[in-house]
Amino acid sequence: MRPNLTPDAPPPAAQEVTPEIEALVRQTIGAELRRAFLPEFAPGENLDLVVRTVRNIYIRLVERGHASDYWRSEAPPDAVPPLWATVAKSVDWLDTKNGTGDHETAMRLMKLGEEVGEVMQAYIGTQGQNPRKGITHTRADVAAELCDVILTAAVALHRFTDDPAETLDHHAERVGRRIDQIRAW
Template sequence: MTTPPATIPTEPVPTATTAPEATGSSPTLWGHIALALTWLDAANPRTDHETAMRLMKVSEECGEAVAAYIGMTGQNPRKGFTHTLDDLSGELCDVAISALVALATLTGDAHTAETHLTAHLSRRYPRLVTLLENAHV
């Protein structure tokens, strides 16, 4: 077995099980990601293979979203209308969740992933504002 690169944490970061997300109250996005990461790390410790599988899960979920869209629009005449907007919305949520779990796997934990995402959004935001101003909306 090869040693993972130093930039990919191989040890899960402990997460409190007394968080509101663990006790059944309404979860926050990042609380949910932290719990999912803790559960995945317990079931499948972080190895090169597991990291790759978590990245591939994002593509799998994208495929499910595409299938739901095809089913919602009835694009496949053999199958007809098989999905609803709610089905598609759920699949898109699964895409976002799997992407954030993959990000948290690569960065070490949900808090660090949130920090990375916030920094990324901060870098992109000025350009988006400029594009919107130039669009004359």
């Protein structure tokens, strides 16, 4: 059975994702995007959740066009990485709207805690832990929430260093060296 992946289609009956259905989903979206990042769908995830994810991608395609740069990363080598460009926009917007005082710093740190809570909510939703709700999220939802945590942390990092990208790179290198030392034992 081929699911209807268009945004106005009625929701399908719940069924498990088979390799054939996953291939169809990837073919349908991949044909539009040519080179697309698609989330991994775990065996056993409900098809209706997969179809919702694909519909969201389809809607973005309709809104932005199939050849949109939103889906590609072909930036020149000297361009600011998308993470830090987005973080800089967010910081500028928040600083303009909310100011830069101690209260705003506290709000950004609390926002980070809120985002972590959303990760947990999404993960619980993938497990169907709440019997009243059942399975409400996909692995892709958890991944998106984790990305929100990373972005929110990067925005908060701006409050404590003049060069957050360099600070993060330096910290990652230190952690990498520690891992190498531990593995060498």
